[in-house]
Amino acid sequence: MPHRRVSSVVNLPPFQQLLDLHGRDVHRFLVATVGRVDADDCYQETWVAALRAYPKLRDGSNLRSWIFTVAYRKAIDHIRARRRAPVAVGAVADTPSAAATGPPTTPDEDLWAQVRGLPDKQRTALAMRYVADAGYDEISAAMGTSEDAARRNVHEALKRLRTEYKR
Amino acid sequence: MTISDQIEQELRSGAPAPGELPDVSEAAAAAGLLDVAYATLDSPVGTLLVAVTPRGLVRLAYLDAGEEEASVLEQLAATVSPRVLAAPRKLDEPRRELDQYFAGRRRQFELPLDWRLTRGFARRVLEATARIPYGGTATYKQVAGEAGNARAYRAAGNALGSNPIPIVVPCHRILHSGGGLGGYTGGLERKRVLLGVEGYSGLKQP
Numbered sequence: 001m002p003h004r005r006v007s008s009v010v011n012l013p014p015f016q017q018l019l020d021l022h023g024r025d026v027h028r029f030l031v032a033t034v035g036r037v038d039a040d041d042c043y044q045e046t047w048v049a050a051l052r053a054y055p056k057l058r059d060g061s062n063l064r065s066w067i068f069t070v071a072y073r074k075a076i077d078h079i080r081a082r083r084r085a086p087v088a089v090g091a092v093a094d095t096p097s098a099a100a101t102g103p104p105t106t107p108d109e110d111l112w113a114q115v116r117g118l119p120d121k122q123r124t125a126l127a128m129r130y131v132a133d134a135g136y137d138e139i140s141a142a143m144g145t146s147e148d149a150a151r152r153n154v155h156e157a158l159k160r161l162r163t164e165y166k167r
Numbered sequence: 168m169t170i171s172d173q174i175e176q177e178l179r180s181g182a183p184a185p186g187e188l189p190d191v192s193e194a195a196a197a198a199g200l201l202d203v204a205y206a207t208l209d210s211p212v213g214t215l216l217v218a219v220t221p222r223g224l225v226r227l228a229y230l231d232a233g234e235e236e237a238s239v240l241e242q243l244a245a246t247v248s249p250r251v252l253a254a255p256r257k258l259d260e261p262r263r264e265l266d267q268y269f270a271g272r273r274r275q276f277e278l279p280l281d282w283r284l285t286r287g288f289a290r291r292v293l294e295a296t297a298r299i300p301y302g303g304t305a306t307y308k309q310v311a312g313e314a315g316n317a318r319a320y321r322a323a324g325n326a327l328g329s330n331p332i333p334i335v336v337p338c339h340r341i342l343h344s345g346g347g348l349g350g351y352t353g354g355l356e357r358k359r360v361l362l363g364v365e366g367y368s369g370l371k372q373p
Binding site for chain 1: 174193203
């Protein structure tokens with residue numbers, strides 16, 4: 001039997017399908033990593049960046065990991081930009097964390113504030129694992145790490161949360 | 168429950184997401200990345216899927232006539248661009264003109280058309296069809312002739328059967344030479360309704 005020729009033209013599904021399938025998880029992931037206030041902007045930036053690159057994709061087999069790669073990078077960009085941004089004078093003095101997380105915090109917000117305080121890789125891996133219900137294979141594909149590293153990132157993140165949680 | 172269990176459970180329940188996700192199509196359009204915008208709309212002839220490109224109306228499909236929304240969108244992704252997004256507001260103009268048409272208040276569509284899904288003889292047949300005035304009809308032979316080959320009326324029939332923009336490109340105005348209805352992609356009942364909207368009364372009773 002002749003070797004099956006791999007077509008160079010990938011048959012990509014209509015982009016709307018990605019949005020329908022993964023939009024909610026991507027948004028939850030972004031709320032977890034950048035906070036509720038910035039999540040909406042980050043979400044739009046993620047999908048516009050993905051849409052821009054989409055027709056040139058050469059592999060249409062793992063679109064979920066791909067869209068999380070885009071979201072992960074946007075989240076990191078956002079967090080770095082925010083750290084560089086000067087604190088607005090006179091804006092909600094004394095409670096910088098309230099300014100970052102926005103609306104009144106629910107009890108859960110404690111935990112999420114701590115998640116957002118984790119190092120980039122731990123925060124991303126943890127959010128993908130628990131918020132987007134991703135497997136380690138997906139996390140490693142999205143973050144460009146090995147599966148072992150993905151597992152380790154989640155493990156380290158949990159360990160850190162345990163020591164800091166509700167102290 | 169240990170602290171670890173508690174943490175994992177809270178993480179799983181996740182940060183609460185808003186009921187409605189932020190819109191992406193507007194930002195996509197602003198960035199010039201909305202290659203195909205589509206919406207579904209209700210009409211007297213059933214649910215229609217309507218798709219536009221920056222050039223104009225590219226596709227109109229009857230959703231229950233053996234065509235699923237997913238397969239219409241897949242075709243558009245494969246033939247026009249994979250940048251296909253639901254964008255109801257981009258479809259305001261087609262929706263308005265179609266509503267007016269079905270209400271009997273519009274005799275001519277002014278929407279720009281994107282003809283890229285047709286070519287060659289089929290394209291010429293459909294262009295000839297688009298010139299048949301409201302309330303009028305023509306035969307398969309006549310549009311084949313207009314397209315350059317009166318004997319190719321069967322090919323003309325095929326071209327009309329695969330019209331990517333029915334209603335607006337009025338393939339329902341093409342009848343058999345004897346006045347019989349002929350065929351229609353969306354089913355003959357729809358053809359009758361459309362001719363009725365236009366006040367055409369020359370139909371033979373079956």
